[in-house]
Amino acid sequence: MASENDETPGSSGADFDKLARRYLDLWQGQLAGLAADQALTEQIARLFAAANAQVASAMQAVQGAPHAAKSSSSEAGTAPAAAAPGHGPDDLGELRKRVETLEARLADLEGKLTRS
Numbered sequence: 816m817a818s819e820n821d822e823t824p825g826s827s828g829a830d831f832d833k834l835a836r837r838y839l840d841l842w843q844g845q846l847a848g849l850a851a852d853q854a855l856t857e858q859i860a861r862l863f864a865a866a867n868a869q870v871a872s873a874m875q876a877v878q879g880a881p882h883a884a885k886s887s888s889s890e891a892g893t894a895p896a897a898a899a900p901g902h903g904p905d906d907l908g909e910l911r912k913r914v915e916t917l918e919a920r921l922a923d924l925e926g927k928l929t930r931s
Contacts, residue, residue, distance in 0.1 A: 849855060
């Protein structure tokens, strides 16, 4: 890592380094101030706890939905309801394909950056 003395004063590289350091120092100070505020910290913890509970509830509902539909329809003697469009194992496979494509594109871009 180059020090500030490696570049002449006023050069764009030195100015950019100073600006980047100042930016990071400001963010660090801001986050330290936020972390010191006990009321805010508790409020954020409650927010995350509520969000985690909502996500867990949604995941349980999604995972339990096929089983609940099968058991309730077999008990009632009726045919199971049709699956909602756009939700199912095929969508998960499609999502996996898209993520793999994005990962490949990202690796390609990272490779280009390291070569230049």
